[in-house]
Amino acid sequence: MAVGKFGTLINCIDGRSLIPIVTWLKEKYNLDFIDTVTEPGVDKIIAQKDSEKTAQIKTKVLISIRAHGSSLIAIAGHHDCAGNPVSKNEHIEQIKKSIDTIKSWNYQTKIVGIWVNEHWQVENVNSSEISLSD
């Protein structure tokens, strides 16, 4: 097992959101490293639970969990997303649906929803705190 505490971020490819999210996650959840899985407009993808792309992302997340013992999965959407150009409200709904999708994977990690606003600041959409000891 790798040394250090890992989290896993499912994020858009857009580089503007990456550093704010990684910094926020490391500080808020006391993590050392954040593994990343990226696709353009990924909140739209994961909101669709049974798609092939979602299955591919699930497989990538599992590598982070198995190899690094990641204790947290974050799903993020952001302002001005070229891959998913919908309103903020639609993004928030997709992020909530994405949280439900990730819950259905039963990976026993914390699950955190993230919205990155027009100031490139992180907002917590919703989180489920699944105890690791259960």
Ligand SMILES: [Zn+2]
């Ligand atoms: Zn984007």
